[in-house]
Amino acid sequence: MILTSLLFATVLIMSPDAAPEPRAAVAQGVLVGRSETGIDSFRGVPFAAPPVGSLRWRAPRPAAPWDGERDAGQAGAICIQPPSGGDPGVGPGPMSEDCLTLNVWAPTERGGEPLPVMVWIHGGGLNNGSGTAALYDGTNLARRGVVVVTVNYRLGRLGFFGHPALTAEAGGGDLVGNYGLADVIASLEWVRDNIAAFGGDAGNVTVFGESAGGVMVTRLMISEPARGLFHRAVVQSGLGRDQSTPTYRTADGSPTLEERGVAFAVAAGLPTDASVEQLRALPAERLLTPAPSFYGGDLMVLDGSDGGGLIGEDVAPAFAAGLEAPVPFIIGANSAEFWWMKPSDLSPYGAIDDAMTADERTAFLEAYGGADGYDAHVLSDLVFNEPARHLARLHAANGHPTYLYRFDVVPESNPEPSGGATHASERPYVFDTLHTVGRPMGERDHRAATAMANYWTTFATTGNPNGPGRPAWPEFGAGRDRLLEFTNDGPVAKPVPFAHRLDLIEAYYDRIR
Numbered sequence: 461m462i463l464t465s466l467l468f469a470t471v472l473i474m475s476p477d478a479a480p481e482p483r484a485a486v487a488q489g490v491l492v493g494r495s496e497t498g499i500d501s502f503r504g505v506p507f508a509a510p511p512v513g514s515l516r517w518r519a520p521r522p523a524a525p526w527d528g529e530r531d532a533g534q535a536g537a538i539c540i541q542p543p544s545g546g547d548p549g550v551g552p553g554p555m556s557e558d559c560l561t562l563n564v565w566a567p568t569e570r571g572g573e574p575l576p577v578m579v580w581i582h583g584g585g586l587n588n589g590s591g592t593a594a595l596y597d598g599t600n601l602a603r604r605g606v607v608v609v610t611v612n613y614r615l616g617r618l619g620f621f622g623h624p625a626l627t628a629e630a631g632g633g634d635l636v637g638n639y640g641l642a643d644v645i646a647s648l649e650w651v652r653d654n655i656a657a658f659g660g661d662a663g664n665v666t667v668f669g670e671s672a673g674g675v676m677v678t679r680l681m682i683s684e685p686a687r688g689l690f691h692r693a694v695v696q697s698g699l700g701r702d703q704s705t706p707t708y709r710t711a712d713g714s715p716t717l718e719e720r721g722v723a724f725a726v727a728a729g730l731p732t733d734a735s736v737e738q739l740r741a742l743p744a745e746r747l748l749t750p751a752p753s754f755y756g757g758d759l760m761v762l763d764g765s766d767g768g769g770l771i772g773e774d775v776a777p778a779f780a781a782g783l784e785a786p787v788p789f790i791i792g793a794n795s796a797e798f799w800w801m802k803p804s805d806l807s808p809y810g811a812i813d814d815a816m817t818a819d820e821r822t823a824f825l826e827a828y829g830g831a832d833g834y835d836a837h838v839l840s841d842l843v844f845n846e847p848a849r850h851l852a853r854l855h856a857a858n859g860h861p862t863y864l865y866r867f868d869v870v871p872e873s874n875p876e877p878s879g880g881a882t883h884a885s886e887r888p889y890v891f892d893t894l895h896t897v898g899r900p901m902g903e904r905d906h907r908a909a910t911a912m913a914n915y916w917t918t919f920a921t922t923g924n925p926n927g928p929g930r931p932a933w934p935e936f937g938a939g940r941d942r943l944l945e946f947t948n949d950g951p952v953a954k955p956v957p958f959a960h961r962l963d964l965i966e967a968y969y970d971r972i973r
Contacts, residue, residue: 480495481493481495482495482568483529484502484532484658485657486505486654486657488506488523488526488530489525489526489527489528489529489530490528490529490530491505491529491532492529492531492532492533493532493533493564494532495568498568498569499565499567499599499602500565500566500567500568501564501565501598501599502532502563502658503535503536503561503563503592504532504534504535504561504563505532505536505562505563506523506524506560506561507523507560507562507611507646507650508520508522508560508646508647509521509523509524509560510557510559511557511560511643512557513740514740516740517618517621517626517736517739518634519639519642520560523560535561535563535592536559536592536612537553537555537558537561538551538552538554538559538590538592538612539556539557539559539590539613539619540555540556540557540559540615540618540744540745540747540748541555541587541616541748542748542749542751544584544588547584547588547884548593548594548896548897549582549583549584549588549593549595549887550584550588550589550590550593551590551591551592551594552592557744559612560613560643560646560647561612562591562609562610562611562612562647562650563591563592563598563610564598564609564655565598565602565607566602566608566658566659567602567603567605570659573661574656574659574660574661574664575605575606575660575661576606576607576660576661576664576665576666576917577606577651577661577662577666577920578598578601578606578608578609578665578666578668578916578920579610579648579651579665579667579668579690580608580609580610580611580669581613581644581667581668581669581676581677582596582669582670582672582673583670583672583673583674583697584671584672584673585671585672586615586619586640586672586675586754586759586760587751589615589673590612591610592612594893594896595887595888595891595896596887596891596893597891597893597896598610600892600893601891601917604913604914604917605917605921606920606921607655607658609651609655611644612643613640613641613676614640614643616747616748616752616759617724617747617748617752617758618744619639619640620637620639620640620717620752620758620760620761621637621717621747622636622637622716622717622718622720622721623721623722623725624718624722624733625733625736625739626721626739627718637761638770638771640759641676641679641683641770641771642770644680645680645685645689645770648665648667648680648689649689651665651689652665652689663691664691664920664921665689666690666691666692666694666919666920667690667693667694668693668695668696668890668916669695669696669698670697670698670884670886670887671884672754674696674698674699675698675699675702675760677693677694677695677698678698678699678775679770679771680693680785681693681778681787682778682783682784682785683770683771684769685769685770686770687785690787691787691788691923692787692790692919692923693785693787693789693790694789694790694791694919695790695792695851696792696887697792697793697794697797697844697883697886698791698848699843700775700776700847700848700850701775701776701843701846701847702760702774702775702847703774704760714757715757717758720757720758722734725739728746730742775851776847776850776854779851779855779858780854782858784854784855784858786858786859786860787923788860788861788923788924789855789860789861789863790916790919790925791848791851791852791855791862791863791864791865792848792864792865792866792943793845793848793866794840794866794868794881794882794883794884794886795867795868795880795881796837796840796878796882797839797840797843797844797882797883798843799836799840799876799878800876800878802835802839803834803838803839815972816968820964823964824838827960827961827964828961836879837958837961838961838965841958841961842965845866845962846961846962846965846969848864849864849941849966850966852864852936853936853941856935856936856937857937861924862937863919863925863933863934863935863936863943863944864942864943864956865933865946866943866944866946866956867881867885867946868880868881868945868946868947868948869885869886869889869908869946869948871897871901872902873899873900873901873902875899886912886946888909889905889908889909889912889913890909890912890913892912892913894906894909904949907950908946908948908950911930911951912946914927914930915927915944915951925944930951931944931950931951931952931953932953933953942955943956
């Protein structure tokens with residue numbers, strides 16, 4: 461019986477169908493990944509030291525080396541976060557503060573030339589999500605000849621938090637407040653230094669992200685420490701007119717990040733003059749309640765020179781001044797982003813009703829066909845569609861290749877009366893992972909996923925999404941307000957839909973800001 465077992469094990473080991481475990485030598489040591497159907501994967505790779513204990517609320521430190529070989533067959537823990545309500549972009553547990561890991565997918569057969577690299581930054585309102593979700597599996601993108609990297613970064617109050625004690629500790633020489641963005645930059649530095657071990661080209665890196673991940677990409681575009689770490693950028697439903705929260709001051713008198721931090725610490729039972737030791741002694745789970753608000757200004761930090769120098773200006777003004785990274789740029793949004801919400805439901809954008817003049821309200825209602833149309837569509841246009849067009853116009857005017865899109869693919873199995881493509885619904889199309897959706901997806905969906913993944917990977921390769929066998933995507937620019945719309949019948953190049961609505965919103969923004 462023992463001999464039989466040994467012989468059986470030997471047959472398994474020697475079987476020609478059993479792929480050898482791939483290895484990659486990175487700066488910290490040797491990784492042992494997995495190989496399946498022509499794609500090598502490496503999961504749970506630390507790109508920074510665990511931000512725990514005295515490293516909580518500090519800039520990421522380099523990952524420690526290890527002896528021997530490190531198994532990279534399993535994803536790492538997701539970062540500490542509140543319940544997500546079933547978002548498939550979260551991924552499986554466990555949760556841990558020790559979560560600064562990334563995952564890599566690369567073709568097993570790579571040829572002689574280094575491959576383009578695509579680094580994904582997940583969404584989730586800076587409160588939720590991970591790079592480990594099956595939705596973001598990089599296998600099918602890697603089959604198109606790219607190396608795919610997905611990243612975890614600190615979330616919520618662990619990733620975006622200010623307090624006078626932390627500011628005093630930093631002393632002007634260390635990061636304050638914007639830890640999550642610093643994690644993403646650290647991951648890009650790790651990619652620069654190590655991606656060649658997986659066949660990737662450190663000189664051809666595309667950052668792409670959705671929702672809060674798209675917001676992170678716009679910040680990378682204007683961050684001096686991120687300059688040169690990427691060479692193309694894609695923003696999917698990543699806002700664009702949103703304003704960051706200054707660490708030390710606010711122009712409108714609203715609470716600063718530090719004042720919000722003090723209020724939270726007091727509510728958690730700490731004194732108003734809590735020390736860094738007392739703050740770091742708080743259990744991580746305590747930082748989840750109440751959940752910080754992205755739209756309420758709790759999370760995205762404008763730190764400037766006072767807080768580590770990651771970003772010193774809001775996105776739209778920085779683009780307007782030509783301060784953004786001079787890289788090829790894709791930006792766009794979905795046709796029915798927040799279709800279930802009225803303008804009054806989402807602060808601070810709900811204030812649009814209060815700030816409107818009587819003439820503006822009349823014009824808006826007419827443009828949207830009445831109150832019902834206004835309630836159904838203005839929020840998507842206000843938060844996503846017009847800001848995407850605005851940044852596209854600014855980037856193109858600055859002389860950089862720019863491509864605008866609109867996603868309007870709706871599966872027949874869609875259970876929602878959305879009237880269009882809802883927020884985040886483009887993700888499984890971009891990754892060509894429709895099998896993760898959990899309901900039937902038709903032939904037209906698979907055609908759309910093939911097209912979208914092909915456009916994205918071609919863009920990552922050349923800086924231009926166009927290629928043979930698919931409709932041409934026109935470059936966006938002055939006098940060329942044309943985009944590519946992904947529809948149920950396939951991609952279509954066309955003028956920007958509902959431009960008259962977006963013009964009204966643009967004029968409104970110009971008046972109030």
